[in-house]
Amino acid sequence: xxKKKIVVLTGAGISAESGISTFRDSGGLWxxxxxxxxxxxxxxxxxMDMVIEFYNQRxxxxxxxxxxxxxxxLVKLEEKYDVHIITQNVDDLHEQxxxxxxxxxxxxxxxxxxxxxxxxxxxxEGWELKKGDTCEKGSQLRPHIVWFGExxxxxxxxxxxxxxxxxxLIIGTSLNVYxxxxxxxxxxxxxxxxxxxxxxxxxxxxxxxxxxxEKAGTGTPKLVEELxxxxx
Ligand code: OAD
Numbered sequence: 553x554x555k556k557k558i559v560v561l562t563g564a565g566i567s568a569e570s571g572i573s574t575f576r577d578s579g580g581l582w583x584x585x586x587x588x589x590x591x592x593x594x595x596x597x598x599x600m601d602m603v604i605e606f607y608n609q610r611x612x613x614x615x616x617x618x619x620x621x622x623x624x625x626l627v628k629l630e631e632k633y634d635v636h637i638i639t640q641n642v643d644d645l646h647e648q649x650x651x652x653x654x655x656x657x658x659x660x661x662x663x664x665x666x667x668x669x670x671x672x673x674x675x676x677e678g679w680e681l682k683k684g685d686t687c688e689k690g691s692q693l694r695p696h697i698v699w700f701g702e703x704x705x706x707x708x709x710x711x712x713x714x715x716x717x718x719x720x721l722i723i724g725t726s727l728n729v730y731x732x733x734x735x736x737x738x739x740x741x742x743x744x745x746x747x748x749x750x751x752x753x754x755x756x757x758x759x760x761x762x763x764x765x766e767k768a769g770t771g772t773p774k775l776v777e778e779l780x781x782x783x784x
Contacts, residue, residue, distance in 0.1 A: 555634040556783070559717035560626060561735060562639045562646070565724020565749055569620040569769040570645055570658050572613065575661040576726050577751065592699050596667075600692075607695040611661050612679040614643050622723065622768030631720075632783035638710045640725060640732050642697055656711065657732050663696035668690055707731050714738040719779070722747040722758065724768045728740035748772055 574580045575587050589595050590606040623643035627650040637646050637654045642661040646654045666672035666687035673696055674687075685693045698704050714720070715738040722745065727733040736758050739745060747753060748764045748771040764771045 556718040557716060558629060558633045558635050558721060558779070559739075560635065560637045560722045561714075561719040561725065561732070562637060562641060563725025563727075563732075564641060565751075566622045566639075566768040566772070567617075567620075567641055567643050567645050568724065569622065569767060570617045572643060572645075574724075574726075576728060577708075579649060587700060591697070592701055594701075596699070600683060601722055603689060603695070604683060605662065607697065608680050610642070611676070611681075614661055615679050617643075617645070619645040619649035620769045621654060622772040624650070625773040627651050629776050632780050633680065636713050637716075638713060638732075638735065640729065649673045653707055655710055656708060657698070657704055659695070659697035661697070664693040665696045667692045667694045669740070704731055707735075710735055711738045715740065717743055719743065720745045721775070722749075722761075723772060724749055725753075726751070727753065727758075731756060746775060748775065 568574050585606065588688045589599065592602055595605050613622045623645050626635060626646065630652060635651065635653065637651050638657060639646060639654060640657050641712045642656065644660065644662055656661060662676055663673050664676045664681055666689060668689060668691035672687045681693060681695065687693055714735045717739055720736065720743055727770050736745065745758055746764060747758060747761045748766060748768055750765055750767050764775060
């Protein structure tokens, strides 16, 4: 018999216990930085140095952290389920933990791409992108990040994956940012939906959701054990 499909939508909260700041919690990144100044194409055009430095610092930090129990639990889930992770995170902690199917909605911090041709994407060696680093066609390289106001090219694929889930998990996201927050609308009616988040999540976004008010590092391993048990 083929394995049941579990789709997992993750956000910054799953990486919080690894030491990466979330965006909207108190002390989060968007309290320290103005989104418009570091995460838009307009910012890139008007203050490239600041945008490069912002993502260099994020990338440098990523080289210093490790996956946590939440990421590892999702790897274990693959023993009995066909697990598809859709992440809003630009870190690679799901891949580092060993998850095999990870779709990045908002880009990947360790990659850079041509500012003239978005299909030219490179793995960056080390953490530092510099002004003057160019693609093979001579254009400045930019962070491989989906900035506010830019299209989210992976959404149709993420919607398709969401629509074929047998079980849907949402972990560590405030569900504030669309179109990612709307993916749950593609889940078939009657599909069990679990949401792990210790904060005041707008669970009303997600009718019928089972809310697990815990941190990802403890809540995810517990739910995974339960799901593995039920798969027997
Ligand atoms: P947010 O910062 O908006 O939300 C983080 C969520 O994580 C909140 O609901 C917290 O309660 C929860 N949280 C905090 N600690 C946690 C823990 N230990 N375990 C589980 N949950 C925890 O982050 P996102 O929803 O991921 O986009 O933000 C979505 C997008 O907005 C990001 O991808 C980023 C940002 O602007 C771009 O930069 C394009």
